[in-house]
Amino acid sequence: MPKKFSDEFKRDAVAMVASGMSQKQVCRDLGISKTALQTWVRDDRFRSHGMTPSSDPDERREMAVAARRIRELEMENEVLRRAVAYLSQAHINAHKILFPLVREMAVADAPVRVPVAVACRVRGFAEQAYYKWLKAPVSAREAEEVHLIGVLRQLHEDASEGGYRVLADDIADLSYQLSDRRVWRLCHVAGICSTITTRERRYRKAGPPVHDDLVNRQFTAEGPNRLWLTDITEHWTSEGKLYLCAIKDVWNNKIVGYSIDSRMKAHLAVHALEMAVAPQGKREGVIVHSDRGSQFRSRKFRKALKRHGLTGSMGRVGACGDNVAMESFFSLLQKNVLDRQRWPSRLELRLAIVQWIEGIYHRKRRQRRLGKLTPIEFEAIMKDTVTLAA
Secondary structure (H helix, E strand, O other), X not given: OOOOOOHXXXXXXXXXXXXXXXXXXXXXXXXXXXXXXXXXXXXXXHHHOOOOOOOOHHHHHHHHHHHHHHHHHHHHHHHHHHHHHHHOXXXXXXXXXXXXXXXXXXXXXXXXXXXXXXHHHHHOOOHHHHHHHHHXXXXXXXXXXXXXHHHHHHHHHHOOOOOHHHHHXXXXXXXXOOOHHHHHHHHHHHOOOOOOOOOOOOOOOOOOOOOOOOOXXXXXXXXXXXXXXXXXXXXXXXXXXXXXXXXXXXXOOEEEEEEEEOOOOHHHHHHHXXXXXXXXXXXXXXXXXXXXXXXXXXXXXXXXXXXXXXXXXXXXXXXXXXXXXXXXXXXXXXXXXXOOOOOOOHHHHHHHHHHHHHXXXXXXXXXXXXXXXXXXXXXXXXXXXXXXXX
């Protein structure tokens, strides 16, 4: 006569299987047959899916098929649910993102265990690809890119205002051979970007020109001290505004003269001009191009031009393109220094400007137009070339 077991006993046996014990061990410990235990486990699964176990063989087969299909759908739903977070990283290969997820869900103690075959089928990739990845989770290419991103991050920390082109030049200087496109992609993946700021533009009505436009937007020069560009920028500090007048040599983009003061008067432009001329005295025939600001139209500035044998040139009103090469320098200064923080004093900002112009812009910041050289390097190489040619 078959032995009868209470419902509580059956539930305990099923619970022991659910806890991770093997059915063989449970049968041996409780003294029950394997067939009985399998029946109890199956009936418990039917109940968990809202089905009432039946003694009819046909109905039990139908319920078994339904329970198996429900289980498969639950596993597929778990794969899709867990994959959402991984697939949000669209910049990386989607399959390789999901491989760690497949491994995580396939372990025996997972909350919802999903076989590898099911996870691969749901996500649409072959099991062989997963097992190949399992042998070597990180490819040589991925390891290399992790290293390169680390190098780019370090370079970016040293000069966070630089974009991917600057980083491409810097990493090439470390003997890495990377295309600009690859540097851009690695920066995009790692979220590395330059400091970008915007400023409100303010225009004032300018007076009549005192010089003709001798440049006509042709910002090139065949040698040093042929064409100088000049302009004035301003920035607020806690003590008030600070003004900078700079003069740039178009030949090598070097700032040959500058003056910084708390007042935007004619002497600001004159002092910058004196600094540019000072190293070698008179600069006969140099064209000094500016906008129509009152400082450059002043009597003092015109006298200084005449005294040093310089030729004045002026662009049109409201046409920033007439002096765009100088505006580009001020844009760099704005991003790299002026807008990086709130400046408590004029002295602190003044020192920061001088340090950036002399220490970084002249000696560290490479420029594509100069063959990826700094202004100082370009000047030294070209002067040596001229000396050898002579």
